[in-house]
Amino acid sequence: MKKLWPVLFLLVAACKQKEYNADLIVKNALVYTVDSSFSTANAFVVSNGKITAVGDIDTLEKKYLAREVVDAGGKAVYPGFIDAHAHFYEYGLGLQNVNLVGLKSWETVLDTVKSYASHNTEGWIVGGGWDQNIWANKAFPNKAKLDSLFPVRPVILNRVDGHAAIVNQAALNIAGVKPGQKIIGGEVETVGGKLTGILVDNAVGIVTRKIPTPTEQMVQSGLLAAQKNCFAVGLTTVDDCGVPYQLINVIAALQHKGDLKMRLYLMLADQQENYDYLFKRGAYKTPGLNVRAFKVYADGALGSRGACLLRPYTDQAKWSGFLLSPKSHFEEVAKKIAEKGFQMCTHAIGDSANRVMLKIYAANLKGKNDKRWRIEHAQIVSPEDVKIFGENNIVPSVQPTHATSDMAWAVKRLGADRLKTGYAYKNLMKQNGWIPLGTDFPVENINPMHTFYAATERKNLQGQPGDGFQMENALSRMEALRGMTMWAAKANFEEKEKGSIEVGKYADFIILDQDIMKTKGSNLPNVKVLKTYINGVKVYEKK
Template structure:
């Protein structure tokens, strides 16, 4: 038996390891409001699972088997591994390889970045990027193809908005997709037009597919590379598990191959995309999970509407800042009904993207109809985002046993435009975390990366303060809907595990569960909440093994 100082040497783990000098926190007990926060100073890991937490003396007094190794964590803070309950792994990996426009300050700035990327990648057939947000520009106007045409006149350009629900393209891309002034916007989509009726260069929701279908598809090799790149990015930020919100058959096959070859350092709870052509066949195969729980598939992601920033979120009443628009239903009510009826009898959880109050109401109505026809109330169905909910519908989440899968940084990113889109009166049911928690609804928190940055401490900070990382606005934005630090941590750990049906083995550092945990440079429960976002992950462990170390 010997002692290893984690921060001075690389540790190779034996079968039974005692971690001591730990400033540990974990939720214990049942998910939801009854869970309790427990502190501990030592942790025993045996065969990749937690055997005990407590003090060194209590652990030594309770077990008679030999401890193979002792590891001092130098009184650093330990938390359960973070579970991001809504992200897009392949999208994140590809985004890390493309031009990033998240911090662009204007259309001209974005174009300059695209031009620079194009010059650095002369052999790229298409210039692809993501992250622009016109709401962060002084003009607050959608960009146009004209500016891209001047900068990149010889290659098609396709740039996804930060929310993934609109694309900015140049004229070559429009031409490749044969989009002209005579092209009719598809159902659930919108081709924005200039004053002459010609395409302006911005495509919303289903209109994006007109260009996407003529773009070259990422090869299996490139997708695998992107996924592995994303895994490392997540581990560096303390994320040990992710609920991947919508994958196709190829993505699933890549995951299975990686898992079979022990190349899944992050646990993935994958949602099959409802638009996958082979969905009926995949459902017929039944839920899939591995004994090591590195990959689990027993849910389906359905898009009901678009996003608020691009005015694609489906609203019951017109947009406050665009009285002629009510948003878009990406999936028609009839299709939504048919999908619920298809998916639930196979024992799969339904996870419906719904941002606007109309989309949320439709999703709730369909859950109620499904319970009355095909059952499935016990499958822990979810509404992804649940951003704008009519006040009359909030209680239905509890009544229908629906999990609210929400992303705290969406509120702090949207605060500069949400009131413009909705008007103050309709903000009552928007980003209503505390209201949902108080009625006993489970909130599973995530980031929606790459829409938002993947760092979970940005999400914890937003949940507690309702402020951005500049701590604006002063006092918080609709701060009465904030979470406590315990509620926020729970939503990223134990309650996220509940949302995937894995709370018996994941989400907390309790005996019998997998030893997925992170080591931090500071204690998030001590000090000013305004600095919560500025946490550094020193090490990440999955099943007791080091998968990242700073």
Template sequence: MKRIQSMIPVFLITACMITYSTSCTTGRKEADLILTDGVVYTVDPQFTTAEAIAVKDRRIIDTGTTEEITKRYSAPRVVDLQGAFVYPGWIDAHCHFFGYGMNLNSADLVGTRSVEEIITILQTHHGKQGGAWITGRGWDQNDWEVMEFPDRTMLDEHFPDIPVLLRRIDGHAAWVNTKALELAGVTPETKVDGGSVLLKDGLPSGILIDNAIDLVDRQVPPPSREEIVQALHQAETNCFRVGLTSVNDAGLPASTIRLIDSLYRAGDLKIRINAWLSATAENFTEYVEKGPRQNDYLTVNTLKLFADGALGSRGARMIEPYTDDPGNSGLFVTPGEVLENQCRKAYEHGFIVATHCIGDAANRRMLQIYGRILGGDNDRRWRIEHAQVIHPDDFELFGRYRITPSVQPTHATSDMYWAEQRLGPERMEGAYAYRRLLDENGWLADGSDFPVEDINPLYGFYAATVRKDHAGVPGGGFMPEQALTREEALRAMTIWAARAAFEEHLKGSIEKGKLADLVITDKDLMTAPDEELFRIPVKATYSGGELVYEAGE
């Protein structure tokens, strides 16, 4: 009998070891969060689905069926998804997060249909906000009955003593009044490299194109630190509401990056940001020459350059003149030799280069510069931002030099009403050609360019796959042969967007070891009717396993 009693503790110890040295009563590993009974699109290489996810220390530790995960793990928080659909946190591959936040305090002119409507909005806005300047953004003359640039006349009539600066929807043109021109010292003789001061009757008309905007913009008083932080928090809240957990902010000064970094260090910002560097001397010294940096929240590994302007303001550089403006071929906003020198510095220090290219001439110039530096097959992941109009002879350069097309599908459905009038039918064959770009490179990244377009990534998902506006126009889709599949569109806003920034080891798919950034919806993006895609609301958003947005809360 004594011998049998002495064996009992040994038996119990052995049983505990068999159950992974955890509690002898449960035998389960500890997690912080378990999500069960959902449809989980992992967006792994096989595009597999799961039912449940286990999260610990901000990272995914396992996926599987509900039965598998609940048998393996216990957690203080267990969420029954009740059949809801889960995706990797959505990533905007090209936007202006900081600018969007700052614009929230300016007059919103998106969707306006006339100068008179804008004047009314400005009067209401200034009556509430006050201030020494009136600023706004979002007007688009292509939405008006008369599709022509306005002039300063109406602004002068209603705001003779207050300077006014109103950026066009694309940010590449601005409409200002006489007071603003006077403060900036703009005269009929003013010349700007990479920009234009438009004249009317021999005087500045009030329209500034591309680099000429800076003449007035630098006169606007800078916001306080408190105002900037408040704007960033509101922008973050808005992003989480639509399922964005990461953004690529396309061009920032060193001072803004330092501020963002300080907020992360203080635990005061949660959205993940890839902060692209504007091509300033300070950024080259402080960041480029020290090499890329990356942590869970902030990545600095990309240099943002500009080759040309925008199509809507006829600043995009074309090989041949615009069809609707035969004397104008657009602008190269940065000299070619400067761009090539900046690219070589970026290459030397291991940075990605992301260059804004809209017109076919701008795309050709940058593809050739990239080609001279990259030399052939490589994994540098240099990018063409927008890749909006490509000459047929130049598509193959994307594949030859492994250049990432970074596209914004809502640009196609925003521009489709007037693009052919501007470009002509022949050039349209190489415009908004996302299918062809994907086929050349094998993958692409998808963003919105917000605030140029709406912040909601499902608008881009809908535009990429359906190629219609929200009214279902045109019936057969705009250039439908260039549409992406739903799987491709989801990859483009998750794993491919992460890959474009060398972040695929951190995020972009629901796989073990990656950050638990998750988006939940009640409807399935893969099967919902076309007309419902852009209306699907986000039910919840998680950042690193933390619930940062829940509908109704």
């Protein structure tokens, strides 16, 4: 029996050596932690969905034995990207409609809609993404050919920015739209006493309210389709801007089932029922879902001339755009949001809209604070108003690809002097020392690499302009990466749980095929995601 003790001892020791104390080790990597010192490491450990250690693999392997080991093959690893401004739900629904993005003429749009209709024969025809600014004829289209193709079936085709649409007569009849009809914060375009089919901003809602509500299956399919595409580009959290409160339970149920793994930060739309719901129930927070903010629209978009300007548009005399609601509405909304302790996030494009909202914010925030109220877009801000951001800790939430998408025609809308202080991301960043970045998809492409490229290189995908667009407002690569990770998390009050690869945070990370901190600027748009992880579990792998 005594001879067996040494053997038993070795067996027990061997068993102890095989006891796992971690779920995952990522090694042989260049890990950009995006912590306060922007440190790097070559490995980290994951347990129970969170980062438990970061450092050198030789040290970590002496302490941890993981059930799974990922060898990154020397590739760069980053925190999962966070899109600080997008329309996740709308994008998902749009994947089921006709896609008009990038089409170079109205005739091509019509051909695409006709083809779609031949395969989708029932109900409304809904599409989106057309942009007259990329056509040879840059004027808004007319509904005449739509009426000819679809005399009975209603059609609505949204402009790329979501702030204008063209509809056919069948849709106008259903909605009861009449020539010369007036609406606050919107325009029903009428030429020679006849409807052209163009609706701008609030006028679009007259028609969209008549479209049948999406079925539960359509909603769920849309959310899951959006998630799939987002994981493929490295997004692990998305801020969904302006949704109905009813979506909260749908998302929560899908997340509980494990079907929807994407983390979402929801901003409820500026509607009384949404205020009533959240004010009564309070903020909603789970690891995957955070609801504590409201999205308000101050004005429209520059491309459809709905942005509210201090002086008339350079290419349309005596027209300065408009606010989408009376100033009193924004004052009332800001007051009640402040009283209830929620976050206010306001779409403001034009310099007049930004001035109105910045002053309303300042009146409620009263100087330095940590309420993190946000101005979404902040595209055209008068130079004398920029300081209000810093004086009241107002967060400018921007989308760099808007600058490179708009630059070709924005000068026609604004003139060179006014454009010079537009899309001023570096200057805005300096006000508080940080700035969250997003895409505004589906208005722009969902790919965060386009965001990173536009923020740092200030060029479009064709590499123009060669020397960059107003490079004094370019962000450094470090700033851009923070804007897509840590600073985006901070804009959501989530910087203690995500946005960097640090101990105690969710193990949301991505592996890229190139190091975006070192690769040539021209390579950035082509960088691919190799793997995406949420809670240390792989949710995407490039085939």
